[in-house]
Amino acid sequence: MTDQTTHAVAYTPEDLPTARSFFQPHRIVMMLVFAAFVICVAVFMRWDWLPRYLPRLGWGILVSLVMLFSTSILGFLLAVPIGLAQVTGPWFFKLPAKVFCTVVRGTPLLLQLWLLYYGLGSLFPQFPAIRQSFLWPYLREAWPYGVAALTISFAAYEGEVMRGAFAGVPAGELEAAKAYGMSRWTMFRRIWLPRAIHRALPTLNGEAVLQLKSTPLVATITVVDVYAVISKVRQETFLTYEPLLLLALIYMCLTGILVVAFRTFENRIPTRGA
Amino acid sequence: MKKTLKVLAVAAAIAVSGGIAASAEALKVGVAAEPYPPFTAPDASGKWEGWEVELMNAVCAEAKLECVLTPVAWDGIIPALTSKKIDMIMSSMSITDERLKTIDFSDKYYNTPTGVIGTKGVDFKPTPEGLAGKTIGVQVSTVHQAYAAKHFAAAGIEVKEYQTQDEANNDLAAGRVDAVQADAIALKAFLATDQGKECCDYKGDVAEDVAVIGPGVGVGLRKGETELKDKLNAAIKAIRDNGTYDTFSKKYFDFDIYGE
Numbered sequence: 001m002t003d004q005t006t007h008a009v010a011y012t013p014e015d016l017p018t019a020r021s022f023f024q025p026h027r028i029v030m031m032l033v034f035a036a037f038v039i040c041v042a043v044f045m046r047w048d049w050l051p052r053y054l055p056r057l058g059w060g061i062l063v064s065l066v067m068l069f070s071t072s073i074l075g076f077l078l079a080v081p082i083g084l085a086q087v088t089g090p091w092f093f094k095l096p097a098k099v100f101c102t103v104v105r106g107t108p109l110l111l112q113l114w115l116l117y118y119g120l121g122s123l124f125p126q127f128p129a130i131r132q133s134f135l136w137p138y139l140r141e142a143w144p145y146g147v148a149a150l151t152i153s154f155a156a157y158e159g160e161v162m163r164g165a166f167a168g169v170p171a172g173e174l175e176a177a178k179a180y181g182m183s184r185w186t187m188f189r190r191i192w193l194p195r196a197i198h199r200a201l202p203t204l205n206g207e208a209v210l211q212l213k214s215t216p217l218v219a220t221i222t223v224v225d226v227y228a229v230i231s232k233v234r235q236e237t238f239l240t241y242e243p244l245l246l247l248a249l250i251y252m253c254l255t256g257i258l259v260v261a262f263r264t265f266e267n268r269i270p271t272r273g274a
Numbered sequence: 275m276k277k278t279l280k281v282l283a284v285a286a287a288i289a290v291s292g293g294i295a296a297s298a299e300a301l302k303v304g305v306a307a308e309p310y311p312p313f314t315a316p317d318a319s320g321k322w323e324g325w326e327v328e329l330m331n332a333v334c335a336e337a338k339l340e341c342v343l344t345p346v347a348w349d350g351i352i353p354a355l356t357s358k359k360i361d362m363i364m365s366s367m368s369i370t371d372e373r374l375k376t377i378d379f380s381d382k383y384y385n386t387p388t389g390v391i392g393t394k395g396v397d398f399k400p401t402p403e404g405l406a407g408k409t410i411g412v413q414v415s416t417v418h419q420a421y422a423a424k425h426f427a428a429a430g431i432e433v434k435e436y437q438t439q440d441e442a443n444n445d446l447a448a449g450r451v452d453a454v455q456a457d458a459i460a461l462k463a464f465l466a467t468d469q470g471k472e473c474c475d476y477k478g479d480v481a482e483d484v485a486v487i488g489p490g491v492g493v494g495l496r497k498g499e500t501e502l503k504d505k506l507n508a509a510i511k512a513i514r515d516n517g518t519y520d521t522f523s524k525k526y527f528d529f530d531i532y533g534e
Binding site: 240 | 349350352353356357376414415434435436437441444445447448449450
Protein backbone atom coordinates (compact mmCIF):
# COMPACT_ATOMS: atom_id res chain seq x y z
CA MET A 1 0.00 0.00 0.00
CA THR A 2 2.71 2.42 0.99
CA ASP A 3 4.67 2.11 -2.22
CA GLN A 4 1.61 2.42 -4.41
CA THR A 5 0.62 5.74 -2.87
CA THR A 6 4.09 7.20 -3.24
CA HIS A 7 4.40 5.85 -6.74
CA ALA A 8 1.31 7.71 -7.84
CA VAL A 9 2.69 11.13 -6.96
CA ALA A 10 6.22 10.70 -8.30
CA TYR A 11 7.07 11.45 -11.91
CA THR A 12 9.03 8.75 -13.66
CA PRO A 13 11.39 9.63 -16.51
CA GLU A 14 8.96 8.06 -19.01
CA ASP A 15 6.28 10.64 -18.13
CA LEU A 16 8.43 13.58 -19.18
CA PRO A 17 8.40 14.63 -22.83
CA THR A 18 11.45 13.59 -24.81
CA ALA A 19 12.97 15.63 -27.64
CA ARG A 20 11.45 13.30 -30.21
CA SER A 21 7.92 13.47 -28.91
CA PHE A 22 7.93 17.24 -29.53
CA PHE A 23 7.99 16.68 -33.29
CA GLN A 24 4.82 14.71 -33.79
CA PRO A 25 2.58 16.09 -36.57
CA HIS A 26 -0.16 17.49 -34.31
CA ARG A 27 2.42 19.23 -32.13
CA ILE A 28 4.11 20.80 -35.18
CA VAL A 29 0.76 22.17 -36.41
CA MET A 30 -0.02 23.62 -33.00
CA MET A 31 3.43 25.20 -32.80
CA LEU A 32 3.01 26.76 -36.26
CA VAL A 33 -0.39 28.19 -35.35
CA PHE A 34 1.04 29.66 -32.16
CA ALA A 35 4.07 31.07 -33.99
CA ALA A 36 1.76 32.70 -36.56
CA PHE A 37 -0.24 34.24 -33.72
CA VAL A 38 2.89 35.59 -32.06
CA ILE A 39 4.18 37.04 -35.33
CA CYS A 40 0.84 38.71 -36.07
CA VAL A 41 0.76 40.22 -32.58
CA ALA A 42 4.34 41.44 -32.91
CA VAL A 43 3.90 42.90 -36.40
CA PHE A 44 0.39 44.33 -36.44
CA MET A 45 0.10 45.73 -32.93
CA ARG A 46 1.71 48.76 -31.33
CA TRP A 47 4.79 47.99 -29.25
CA ASP A 48 6.65 51.31 -29.44
CA TRP A 49 5.86 51.97 -25.78
CA LEU A 50 7.73 48.88 -24.60
CA PRO A 51 11.32 50.24 -24.31
CA ARG A 52 10.13 53.17 -22.19
CA TYR A 53 8.51 50.87 -19.66
CA LEU A 54 11.09 48.07 -19.57
CA PRO A 55 12.89 49.21 -16.40
CA ARG A 56 9.60 49.63 -14.56
CA LEU A 57 8.35 46.27 -15.85
CA GLY A 58 11.50 44.57 -14.57
CA TRP A 59 11.04 46.19 -11.19
CA GLY A 60 7.36 45.16 -11.19
CA ILE A 61 8.21 41.53 -11.94
CA LEU A 62 10.71 41.62 -9.07
CA VAL A 63 8.06 42.97 -6.68
CA SER A 64 5.62 40.24 -7.80
CA LEU A 65 8.25 37.54 -7.26
CA VAL A 66 9.24 38.89 -3.83
CA MET A 67 5.54 38.90 -2.90
CA LEU A 68 5.16 35.33 -4.14
CA PHE A 69 8.22 33.85 -2.44
CA SER A 70 8.01 35.72 0.85
CA THR A 71 4.34 34.93 1.35
CA SER A 72 4.66 31.30 0.18
CA ILE A 73 7.57 30.61 2.54
CA LEU A 74 6.01 32.42 5.51
CA GLY A 75 2.65 30.85 4.75
CA PHE A 76 4.13 27.37 4.54
CA LEU A 77 5.98 27.81 7.84
CA LEU A 78 2.60 28.63 9.39
CA ALA A 79 0.85 25.81 7.53
CA VAL A 80 2.99 23.05 9.10
CA PRO A 81 1.89 23.72 12.70
CA ILE A 82 -1.68 24.38 11.51
CA GLY A 83 -1.76 21.03 9.71
CA LEU A 84 -0.11 19.21 12.58
CA ALA A 85 -2.46 20.74 15.14
CA GLN A 86 -5.43 19.47 13.18
CA VAL A 87 -4.05 15.92 13.04
CA THR A 88 -2.61 15.36 16.52
CA GLY A 89 -3.41 18.37 18.62
CA PRO A 90 -5.71 18.45 21.64
CA TRP A 91 -9.04 20.17 21.01
CA PHE A 92 -7.80 23.61 22.09
CA PHE A 93 -5.24 23.54 19.26
CA LYS A 94 -7.39 21.61 16.83
CA LEU A 95 -10.42 23.87 17.05
CA PRO A 96 -8.71 27.26 16.41
CA ALA A 97 -6.74 25.75 13.51
CA LYS A 98 -9.92 24.34 12.00
CA VAL A 99 -11.79 27.65 12.46
CA PHE A 100 -8.87 29.63 10.97
CA CYS A 101 -8.76 27.44 7.85
CA THR A 102 -12.53 27.52 7.38
CA VAL A 103 -12.90 31.28 7.82
CA VAL A 104 -9.95 32.24 5.62
CA ARG A 105 -10.80 29.72 2.91
CA GLY A 106 -14.44 30.73 3.04
CA THR A 107 -13.92 34.43 2.25
CA PRO A 108 -12.50 36.10 -0.87
CA LEU A 109 -8.84 37.12 -0.68
CA LEU A 110 -9.67 40.60 -2.00
CA LEU A 111 -12.05 41.09 0.91
CA GLN A 112 -9.38 40.03 3.43
CA LEU A 113 -6.84 42.33 1.83
CA TRP A 114 -9.18 45.33 1.94
CA LEU A 115 -10.29 44.54 5.50
CA LEU A 116 -6.64 44.62 6.53
CA TYR A 117 -5.62 47.68 4.50
CA TYR A 118 -8.67 49.96 4.49
CA GLY A 119 -10.15 48.51 7.71
CA LEU A 120 -7.47 47.68 10.25
CA GLY A 121 -4.85 49.91 8.64
CA SER A 122 -6.99 53.02 8.93
CA LEU A 123 -7.76 52.32 12.60
CA PHE A 124 -4.08 52.42 13.56
CA PRO A 125 -3.46 56.18 13.14
CA GLN A 126 -6.22 56.96 15.66
CA PHE A 127 -3.92 55.72 18.43
CA PRO A 128 -1.09 58.19 19.05
CA ALA A 129 0.93 55.37 20.65
CA ILE A 130 1.01 53.52 17.34
CA ARG A 131 1.54 56.66 15.31
CA GLN A 132 4.61 57.56 17.33
CA SER A 133 6.03 54.02 17.58
CA PHE A 134 8.96 52.72 15.54
CA LEU A 135 6.51 50.48 13.61
CA TRP A 136 4.58 53.40 12.09
CA PRO A 137 6.89 53.93 9.07
CA TYR A 138 6.08 50.30 8.11
CA LEU A 139 2.41 50.37 9.08
CA ARG A 140 1.74 53.36 6.82
CA GLU A 141 3.21 51.52 3.82
CA ALA A 142 0.97 49.27 1.75
CA TRP A 143 3.20 46.21 1.27
CA PRO A 144 3.04 44.87 4.87
CA TYR A 145 -0.73 44.51 4.45
CA GLY A 146 -0.25 42.74 1.13
CA VAL A 147 2.29 40.35 2.63
CA ALA A 148 0.05 39.73 5.66
CA ALA A 149 -3.09 39.00 3.63
CA LEU A 150 -1.32 36.72 1.12
CA THR A 151 0.53 34.88 3.92
CA ILE A 152 -2.65 34.27 5.90
CA SER A 153 -4.43 33.01 2.81
CA PHE A 154 -1.57 30.67 1.83
CA ALA A 155 -1.27 29.38 5.40
CA ALA A 156 -4.96 28.49 5.51
CA TYR A 157 -5.00 26.60 2.19
CA GLU A 158 -1.70 24.83 2.88
CA GLY A 159 -2.72 24.11 6.48
CA GLU A 160 -5.51 22.03 5.02
CA VAL A 161 -3.16 20.36 2.49
CA MET A 162 -0.62 19.57 5.22
CA ARG A 163 -3.36 18.14 7.43
CA GLY A 164 -4.12 15.64 4.71
CA ALA A 165 -0.44 14.99 4.10
CA PHE A 166 0.35 14.36 7.77
CA ALA A 167 -2.67 12.12 8.16
CA GLY A 168 -1.70 10.18 5.04
CA VAL A 169 1.77 9.13 6.15
CA PRO A 170 1.35 5.38 6.81
CA ALA A 171 1.09 4.52 10.48
CA GLY A 172 3.51 1.61 9.92
CA GLU A 173 6.38 3.96 9.12
CA LEU A 174 5.79 5.96 12.28
CA GLU A 175 5.55 2.78 14.33
CA ALA A 176 8.79 1.56 12.80
CA ALA A 177 10.44 4.85 13.78
CA LYS A 178 9.13 4.43 17.29
CA ALA A 179 10.46 0.87 17.38
CA TYR A 180 13.90 2.22 16.47
CA GLY A 181 13.72 4.23 19.66
CA MET A 182 13.43 7.66 18.00
CA SER A 183 12.15 10.45 20.20
CA ARG A 184 8.95 12.20 19.09
CA TRP A 185 10.94 15.18 17.75
CA THR A 186 13.44 13.03 15.84
CA MET A 187 10.59 10.99 14.40
CA PHE A 188 8.85 14.18 13.27
CA ARG A 189 12.03 15.64 11.81
CA ARG A 190 13.29 12.51 10.06
CA ILE A 191 10.17 10.65 9.01
CA TRP A 192 6.86 12.41 9.43
CA LEU A 193 7.59 15.90 8.05
CA PRO A 194 9.74 14.85 5.04
CA ARG A 195 7.25 12.15 4.04
CA ALA A 196 4.33 14.56 4.40
CA ILE A 197 6.04 17.29 2.34
CA HIS A 198 6.95 14.74 -0.31
CA ARG A 199 3.32 13.63 -0.55
CA ALA A 200 2.11 17.23 -0.69
CA LEU A 201 4.62 18.49 -3.28
CA PRO A 202 2.43 18.14 -6.41
CA THR A 203 -0.40 19.94 -4.61
CA LEU A 204 1.97 22.61 -3.32
CA ASN A 205 3.14 23.15 -6.88
CA GLY A 206 -0.38 23.97 -7.97
CA GLU A 207 -0.96 26.13 -4.91
CA ALA A 208 2.22 28.12 -5.58
CA VAL A 209 0.96 28.83 -9.11
CA LEU A 210 -2.38 29.96 -7.67
CA GLN A 211 -0.50 32.15 -5.20
CA LEU A 212 1.41 33.76 -8.06
CA LYS A 213 -1.89 34.64 -9.68
CA SER A 214 -3.23 36.07 -6.41
CA THR A 215 -0.39 38.59 -6.16
CA PRO A 216 -1.93 41.14 -8.61
CA LEU A 217 -4.56 41.85 -5.94
CA VAL A 218 -1.95 43.88 -4.05
CA ALA A 219 -2.09 46.39 -6.90
CA THR A 220 -5.48 47.47 -5.50
CA ILE A 221 -3.76 48.76 -2.36
CA THR A 222 -1.10 50.82 -4.20
CA VAL A 223 1.71 48.22 -4.23
CA VAL A 224 3.35 48.61 -7.64
CA ASP A 225 3.77 45.04 -8.93
CA VAL A 226 3.93 43.94 -12.56
CA TYR A 227 0.14 44.15 -12.88
CA ALA A 228 0.16 47.74 -11.61
CA VAL A 229 2.88 48.66 -14.12
CA ILE A 230 0.77 47.21 -16.95
CA SER A 231 -2.29 49.14 -15.70
CA LYS A 232 -0.17 52.27 -15.85
CA VAL A 233 0.83 51.48 -19.44
CA ARG A 234 -2.86 51.08 -20.29
CA GLN A 235 -3.75 54.39 -18.68
CA GLU A 236 -0.94 56.32 -20.28
CA THR A 237 -1.02 54.87 -23.79
CA PHE A 238 -4.80 54.20 -23.97
CA LEU A 239 -3.97 50.75 -25.41
CA THR A 240 -5.91 47.73 -24.21
CA TYR A 241 -4.78 44.51 -25.86
CA GLU A 242 -1.02 44.94 -26.19
CA PRO A 243 -0.20 45.49 -22.50
CA LEU A 244 -2.65 42.79 -21.41
CA LEU A 245 -1.20 40.24 -23.85
CA LEU A 246 2.27 41.05 -22.56
CA LEU A 247 1.02 40.61 -18.99
CA ALA A 248 -0.45 37.22 -19.87
CA LEU A 249 2.89 36.21 -21.42
CA ILE A 250 4.81 37.34 -18.33
CA TYR A 251 2.57 35.34 -15.98
CA MET A 252 2.75 32.30 -18.27
CA CYS A 253 6.56 32.43 -18.25
CA LEU A 254 6.67 32.81 -14.47
CA THR A 255 4.24 29.90 -14.08
CA GLY A 256 6.31 27.77 -16.45
CA ILE A 257 9.49 28.45 -14.50
CA LEU A 258 7.72 27.67 -11.23
CA VAL A 259 6.32 24.36 -12.51
CA VAL A 260 9.66 23.22 -13.92
CA ALA A 261 11.47 24.17 -10.71
CA PHE A 262 9.00 22.19 -8.61
CA ARG A 263 9.21 19.20 -10.94
CA THR A 264 13.00 19.15 -10.75
CA PHE A 265 12.74 19.29 -6.99
CA GLU A 266 10.21 16.42 -6.97
CA ASN A 267 12.44 14.28 -9.16
CA ARG A 268 15.45 14.84 -6.95
CA ILE A 269 13.76 13.11 -4.04
CA PRO A 270 14.51 9.39 -4.39
CA THR A 271 11.36 7.31 -4.31
CA ARG A 272 11.64 3.67 -3.48
CA GLY A 273 9.95 1.52 -6.11
CA ALA A 274 9.60 4.34 -8.62
CA MET B 275 -36.64 23.07 -37.75
CA LYS B 276 -36.92 25.47 -40.66
CA LYS B 277 -39.64 27.36 -38.89
CA THR B 278 -37.50 27.77 -35.80
CA LEU B 279 -34.69 29.11 -37.92
CA LYS B 280 -37.01 31.60 -39.57
CA VAL B 281 -38.29 32.78 -36.19
CA LEU B 282 -34.73 33.12 -34.95
CA ALA B 283 -33.72 35.10 -38.04
CA VAL B 284 -36.66 37.49 -37.61
CA ALA B 285 -35.90 37.86 -33.91
CA ALA B 286 -32.28 38.59 -34.68
CA ALA B 287 -33.24 41.15 -37.32
CA ILE B 288 -35.55 42.92 -34.87
CA ALA B 289 -32.89 42.89 -32.20
CA VAL B 290 -30.28 44.32 -34.55
CA SER B 291 -32.53 47.04 -35.96
CA GLY B 292 -33.74 47.86 -32.45
CA GLY B 293 -30.14 48.19 -31.34
CA ILE B 294 -29.28 50.50 -34.20
CA ALA B 295 -32.37 52.61 -33.63
CA ALA B 296 -31.57 52.98 -29.94
CA SER B 297 -27.95 53.94 -30.52
CA ALA B 298 -28.93 56.46 -33.18
CA GLU B 299 -31.24 58.20 -30.75
CA ALA B 300 -29.48 58.21 -27.42
CA LEU B 301 -25.87 59.23 -26.98
CA LYS B 302 -24.09 57.56 -24.11
CA VAL B 303 -22.33 60.05 -21.90
CA GLY B 304 -19.60 58.43 -19.80
CA VAL B 305 -18.90 59.54 -16.24
CA ALA B 306 -16.40 57.99 -13.85
CA ALA B 307 -18.20 55.32 -11.84
CA GLU B 308 -17.29 56.82 -8.49
CA PRO B 309 -18.64 59.65 -6.36
CA TYR B 310 -16.95 62.92 -7.34
CA PRO B 311 -19.01 65.55 -5.55
CA PRO B 312 -20.14 68.17 -6.25
CA PHE B 313 -19.80 67.31 -9.96
CA THR B 314 -21.09 63.76 -10.30
CA ALA B 315 -22.22 61.50 -7.48
CA PRO B 316 -24.94 58.87 -7.11
CA ASP B 317 -27.56 59.58 -4.46
CA ALA B 318 -28.86 56.92 -2.04
CA SER B 319 -31.12 55.42 -4.70
CA GLY B 320 -28.30 55.24 -7.26
CA LYS B 321 -29.50 58.18 -9.33
CA TRP B 322 -26.62 60.37 -10.52
CA GLU B 323 -26.75 64.03 -9.61
CA GLY B 324 -24.48 67.02 -9.28
CA TRP B 325 -23.39 70.08 -11.19
CA GLU B 326 -22.04 68.17 -14.17
CA VAL B 327 -25.24 66.10 -14.49
CA GLU B 328 -27.26 69.34 -14.66
CA LEU B 329 -24.81 70.70 -17.21
CA MET B 330 -25.18 67.54 -19.29
CA ASN B 331 -28.97 67.86 -19.24
CA ALA B 332 -28.81 71.55 -20.17
CA VAL B 333 -26.30 71.04 -23.00
CA CYS B 334 -28.14 68.04 -24.44
CA ALA B 335 -31.50 69.85 -24.25
CA GLU B 336 -29.98 72.90 -25.97
CA ALA B 337 -28.36 70.80 -28.72
CA LYS B 338 -31.53 68.64 -29.05
CA LEU B 339 -29.61 65.45 -28.32
CA GLU B 340 -30.87 62.54 -26.31
CA CYS B 341 -28.23 61.70 -23.74
CA VAL B 342 -27.98 58.77 -21.35
CA LEU B 343 -25.58 58.93 -18.42
CA THR B 344 -23.35 55.85 -18.38
CA PRO B 345 -20.96 55.14 -15.50
CA VAL B 346 -17.56 53.77 -16.64
CA ALA B 347 -14.39 52.94 -14.68
CA TRP B 348 -12.25 56.08 -14.76
CA ASP B 349 -8.99 54.39 -15.72
CA GLY B 350 -10.63 52.83 -18.80
CA ILE B 351 -12.85 55.73 -19.81
CA ILE B 352 -10.80 56.82 -22.88
CA PRO B 353 -10.55 53.27 -24.33
CA ALA B 354 -14.33 53.00 -23.69
CA LEU B 355 -14.82 56.12 -25.84
CA THR B 356 -12.50 55.05 -28.65
CA SER B 357 -14.05 51.56 -28.75
CA LYS B 358 -17.54 53.17 -28.99
CA LYS B 359 -18.88 51.80 -25.72
CA ILE B 360 -19.72 55.44 -24.93
CA ASP B 361 -20.05 58.48 -27.19
CA MET B 362 -18.96 61.37 -24.96
CA ILE B 363 -17.06 61.89 -21.73
CA MET B 364 -18.40 64.47 -19.30
CA SER B 365 -16.49 63.62 -16.19
CA SER B 366 -14.42 66.66 -15.24
CA MET B 367 -11.83 65.64 -17.81
CA SER B 368 -9.26 68.35 -18.42
CA ILE B 369 -8.28 69.21 -21.99
CA THR B 370 -4.59 68.28 -22.28
CA ASP B 371 -2.16 67.86 -25.18
CA GLU B 372 -1.52 64.26 -24.11
CA ARG B 373 -5.23 63.36 -24.37
CA LEU B 374 -5.68 65.35 -27.59
CA LYS B 375 -3.35 62.83 -29.26
CA THR B 376 -6.02 60.16 -28.80
CA ILE B 377 -9.37 61.95 -28.50
CA ASP B 378 -10.94 65.31 -29.28
CA PHE B 379 -12.52 67.84 -26.93
CA SER B 380 -15.30 70.40 -27.10
CA ASP B 381 -14.62 73.91 -25.80
CA LYS B 382 -14.06 74.09 -22.05
CA TYR B 383 -17.12 74.22 -19.82
CA TYR B 384 -15.39 74.91 -16.53
CA ASN B 385 -11.97 75.62 -15.09
CA THR B 386 -10.94 75.51 -11.47
CA PRO B 387 -7.61 75.74 -9.71
CA THR B 388 -5.62 72.68 -8.64
CA GLY B 389 -4.93 72.43 -4.94
CA VAL B 390 -3.30 70.36 -2.24
CA ILE B 391 -4.76 69.29 1.08
CA GLY B 392 -2.78 67.75 3.91
CA THR B 393 -2.80 66.51 7.47
CA LYS B 394 -4.05 69.08 9.97
CA GLY B 395 -1.41 70.65 12.17
CA VAL B 396 1.44 69.97 9.73
CA ASP B 397 2.30 73.21 7.98
CA PHE B 398 3.73 73.10 4.46
CA LYS B 399 3.39 74.78 1.08
CA PRO B 400 2.35 72.79 -2.04
CA THR B 401 5.75 73.27 -3.67
CA PRO B 402 8.58 70.78 -4.30
CA GLU B 403 10.48 72.35 -1.37
CA GLY B 404 7.50 72.27 0.98
CA LEU B 405 6.72 68.62 0.17
CA ALA B 406 10.33 67.39 0.49
CA GLY B 407 10.39 64.12 2.45
CA LYS B 408 6.61 63.77 2.29
CA THR B 409 4.30 61.43 0.35
CA ILE B 410 1.60 62.86 -1.91
CA GLY B 411 -1.43 60.95 -3.24
CA VAL B 412 -3.07 61.52 -6.64
CA GLN B 413 -5.66 59.77 -8.78
CA VAL B 414 -4.29 57.90 -11.82
CA SER B 415 -4.80 59.26 -15.33
CA THR B 416 -5.53 62.77 -14.11
CA VAL B 417 -3.81 66.07 -14.82
CA HIS B 418 -2.87 66.05 -11.14
CA GLN B 419 -0.95 62.81 -11.60
CA ALA B 420 0.84 64.29 -14.61
CA TYR B 421 1.59 67.44 -12.62
CA ALA B 422 2.84 65.51 -9.58
CA ALA B 423 5.05 63.34 -11.79
CA LYS B 424 6.56 66.39 -13.49
CA HIS B 425 7.03 68.68 -10.51
CA PHE B 426 7.09 66.47 -7.40
CA ALA B 427 8.29 62.98 -8.36
CA ALA B 428 11.10 64.53 -10.40
CA ALA B 429 12.19 66.35 -7.21
CA GLY B 430 12.40 63.06 -5.30
CA ILE B 431 9.01 63.25 -3.56
CA GLU B 432 7.12 59.95 -3.28
CA VAL B 433 3.92 60.03 -5.36
CA LYS B 434 1.29 57.36 -4.64
CA GLU B 435 -1.34 56.64 -7.26
CA TYR B 436 -4.93 55.64 -6.58
CA GLN B 437 -7.66 54.29 -8.85
CA THR B 438 -10.25 56.67 -7.36
CA GLN B 439 -10.11 60.03 -5.59
CA ASP B 440 -12.02 58.44 -2.71
CA GLU B 441 -9.20 56.00 -1.95
CA ALA B 442 -6.61 58.79 -2.00
CA ASN B 443 -8.71 60.84 0.45
CA ASN B 444 -9.18 57.81 2.71
CA ASP B 445 -5.46 57.14 2.80
CA LEU B 446 -4.80 60.77 3.68
CA ALA B 447 -7.26 60.45 6.58
CA ALA B 448 -5.53 57.20 7.58
CA GLY B 449 -2.14 58.95 7.61
CA ARG B 450 -0.61 56.88 4.81
CA VAL B 451 0.04 59.93 2.66
CA ASP B 452 0.84 63.43 3.92
CA ALA B 453 -0.93 65.30 1.14
CA VAL B 454 -3.39 64.84 -1.72
CA GLN B 455 -3.43 66.88 -4.90
CA ALA B 456 -6.65 67.27 -6.89
CA ASP B 457 -9.19 69.74 -8.18
CA ALA B 458 -9.67 72.47 -5.56
CA ILE B 459 -13.49 72.21 -5.65
CA ALA B 460 -13.50 68.43 -5.17
CA LEU B 461 -11.00 68.75 -2.32
CA LYS B 462 -13.07 71.44 -0.60
CA ALA B 463 -16.11 69.17 -0.90
CA PHE B 464 -14.11 66.45 0.88
CA LEU B 465 -12.93 68.90 3.57
CA ALA B 466 -16.58 69.73 4.24
CA THR B 467 -17.35 66.10 5.21
CA ASP B 468 -16.97 64.85 8.80
CA GLN B 469 -13.95 62.77 7.87
CA GLY B 470 -12.32 65.66 6.02
CA LYS B 471 -13.03 68.20 8.78
CA GLU B 472 -11.33 66.01 11.35
CA CYS B 473 -8.15 65.06 9.52
CA CYS B 474 -7.12 67.66 7.01
CA ASP B 475 -7.01 71.22 5.80
CA TYR B 476 -6.27 73.15 2.62
CA LYS B 477 -2.60 73.91 2.01
CA GLY B 478 -2.99 76.06 -1.09
CA ASP B 479 -3.11 76.01 -4.89
CA VAL B 480 -0.17 74.57 -6.84
CA ALA B 481 1.89 76.78 -9.15
CA GLU B 482 0.46 77.18 -12.68
CA ASP B 483 1.54 74.86 -15.49
CA VAL B 484 -0.87 75.21 -18.41
CA ALA B 485 1.11 72.70 -20.50
CA VAL B 486 0.18 69.92 -18.04
CA ILE B 487 -3.03 71.12 -16.41
CA GLY B 488 -4.55 72.47 -19.63
CA PRO B 489 -7.04 75.26 -20.25
CA GLY B 490 -9.95 73.61 -18.46
CA VAL B 491 -12.51 70.83 -18.61
CA GLY B 492 -14.27 69.90 -21.84
CA VAL B 493 -16.47 67.17 -23.29
CA GLY B 494 -14.32 64.25 -24.51
CA LEU B 495 -15.20 63.11 -28.05
CA ARG B 496 -13.93 60.67 -30.63
CA LYS B 497 -11.72 62.23 -33.28
CA GLY B 498 -13.47 63.19 -36.49
CA GLU B 499 -16.93 63.73 -35.00
CA THR B 500 -16.97 67.40 -35.95
CA GLU B 501 -20.75 67.61 -36.32
CA LEU B 502 -21.30 66.56 -32.71
CA LYS B 503 -18.46 68.80 -31.56
CA ASP B 504 -19.95 71.86 -33.31
CA LYS B 505 -23.37 71.12 -31.82
CA LEU B 506 -21.91 70.85 -28.31
CA ASN B 507 -19.79 74.00 -28.66
CA ALA B 508 -22.84 75.94 -29.85
CA ALA B 509 -24.91 74.55 -26.96
CA ILE B 510 -22.26 75.41 -24.35
CA LYS B 511 -22.07 78.93 -25.72
CA ALA B 512 -25.89 79.22 -25.83
CA ILE B 513 -26.44 78.21 -22.20
CA ARG B 514 -23.63 80.59 -21.17
CA ASP B 515 -25.35 83.42 -23.01
CA ASN B 516 -28.95 82.74 -22.00
CA GLY B 517 -28.18 82.42 -18.29
CA THR B 518 -29.04 78.73 -17.84
CA TYR B 519 -25.42 77.98 -16.94
CA ASP B 520 -25.36 80.58 -14.17
CA THR B 521 -28.76 79.56 -12.83
CA PHE B 522 -27.83 75.99 -11.98
CA SER B 523 -24.23 76.85 -11.10
CA LYS B 524 -25.46 79.16 -8.33
CA LYS B 525 -26.96 76.14 -6.56
CA TYR B 526 -23.48 74.66 -6.17
CA PHE B 527 -20.90 77.43 -6.15
CA ASP B 528 -20.63 80.97 -4.80
CA PHE B 529 -18.19 82.02 -7.55
CA ASP B 530 -17.97 81.75 -11.35
CA ILE B 531 -16.83 78.20 -12.05
CA TYR B 532 -16.34 78.93 -15.75
CA GLY B 533 -13.11 80.76 -14.94
CA GLU B 534 -11.40 83.32 -17.11
